[in-house]
Amino acid sequence: MAGYLQEGTSAVRSKAVTVTSLLSMRAAGDKISMLTCYDASFAALMDRCGVDVMLVGDSLGMVCQGHTSTLPVTLDDIAYHVACVARGNQTAFLVADMPFGTYATREEAYRNAVRLMQAGAQMVKLEGGEWLADTVRFLTERAVPVCAHVGLTPQSVHQFGGFKVQGKSVEAADRLKADALALQAAGASLIVLEAIPSALGKETTDLLAIPTIGIGAGPDCSGQVLVMHDMLGVFPGRKARFVRNFMDGQASIEGAVRAYIAAVKDKSFPAAEHCF
Ligand SMILES: Nc1nc(=O)c2c([nH]1)NC[C@@H]1CN(c3ccc(C(=O)N[C@@H](CCC(=O)O)C(=O)O)cc3)CN21
Ligand SMILES: CC(C)C(=O)C(=O)O
Numbered sequence: 001m002a003g004y005l006q007e008g009t010s011a012v013r014s015k016a017v018t019v020t021s022l023l024s025m026r027a028a029g030d031k032i033s034m035l036t037c038y039d040a041s042f043a044a045l046m047d048r049c050g051v052d053v054m055l056v057g058d059s060l061g062m063v064c065q066g067h068t069s070t071l072p073v074t075l076d077d078i079a080y081h082v083a084c085v086a087r088g089n090q091t092a093f094l095v096a097d098m099p100f101g102t103y104a105t106r107e108e109a110y111r112n113a114v115r116l117m118q119a120g121a122q123m124v125k126l127e128g129g130e131w132l133a134d135t136v137r138f139l140t141e142r143a144v145p146v147c148a149h150v151g152l153t154p155q156s157v158h159q160f161g162g163f164k165v166q167g168k169s170v171e172a173a174d175r176l177k178a179d180a181l182a183l184q185a186a187g188a189s190l191i192v193l194e195a196i197p198s199a200l201g202k203e204t205t206d207l208l209a210i211p212t213i214g215i216g217a218g219p220d221c222s223g224q225v226l227v228m229h230d231m232l233g234v235f236p237g238r239k240a241r242f243v244r245n246f247m248d249g250q251a252s253i254e255g256a257v258r259a260y261i262a263a264v265k266d267k268s269f270p271a272a273e274h275c276f
């Protein structure tokens with residue numbers, strides 16, 4: 001797994017993060033730190049800082065490619081960035097987003113997930129609720145670990161009418177909890193909760209046995225994720241409420257990444273101002 005970028009660096013971890021160690025972290029109450037990552041140099045940096053999970057997110061369509069949504073991102077795009085990140089990473093757990101339109105059927109999902117796993121991903125992430133359960137089972141039965149993603153699922157932006165907070169009504173909250181349970185039962189081993197009320201983030205986390213990773217889902221999730229460009233303050237677009245610029249008070253990118261990890265671990269991030 002080690003690549004040429006590791007020369008002269010010292011890792012904070014001797015053992016690689018796995019799906020098993022993430023489950024142990026949840027059980028122990030140790031918060032999981034996750035960041036998006038899109039290239040080898042940032043992967044090497046995040047790895048030596050001790051980020052637990054790196055996500056090659058389809059947010060790359062917005063932060064790298066300049067699109068206004070994640071919909072134009074292709075499987076080739078994600079596979080390319082996964083290969084780049086995998087070369088720079090040594091010990092973090094590597095998750096890849098399945099792009100819009102690449103998991104409409106379970107067979108198509110499996111074929112496309114295989115490409116991302118062969119590019120170096122250790123898990124794939126899919127957006128959706130109970131309707132995806134058959135697909136999640138099909139993938140996990142075939143040794144493709146799955147991260148589910150519910151709440152504000154950005155690939156549904158045109159169905160939602162914008163990037164809007166989800167799960168606000170009692171019915172929507174009940175629906176989201178039922179979705180999360182169905183996805184866990186189908187074999188998902190991680191789940192991202194995006195832009196939902198903090199109380200729903202806590203209730204969903206308490207209902208599940210698998211770790212929950214929040215982004216605008218309150219402080220009670222098992223871990224937190226942010227888009228790298230947001231936490232470094234370099235994304236020029238509108239800032240979501242859940243974003244904190246960790247470059248504030250730091251002299252280097254490495255300092256900002258270490259500050260983010262520390263704030264997730266000591267539970268000072270997210271604060272009330274980042275929550276819904
Ligand atoms: N740079 C970046 N950061 C992200 O977190 C991100 C991306 N890009 N691209 C893909 C999606 C899009 N995301 C977004 C984008 C905007 C909001 C946002 O502005 N939300 C409003 C909520 C509006 C409401 O009240 O319903 C907010 O105030 O935070 C949320 C998530 C999350 N993902
Ligand atoms: C924000 C995270 C969860 C994501 O899906 C992405 O970066 O694409």
Ligand SMILES: [Mg+2]
Pocket residue numbers: 057058059070097154
């Ligand atoms: Mg995504």
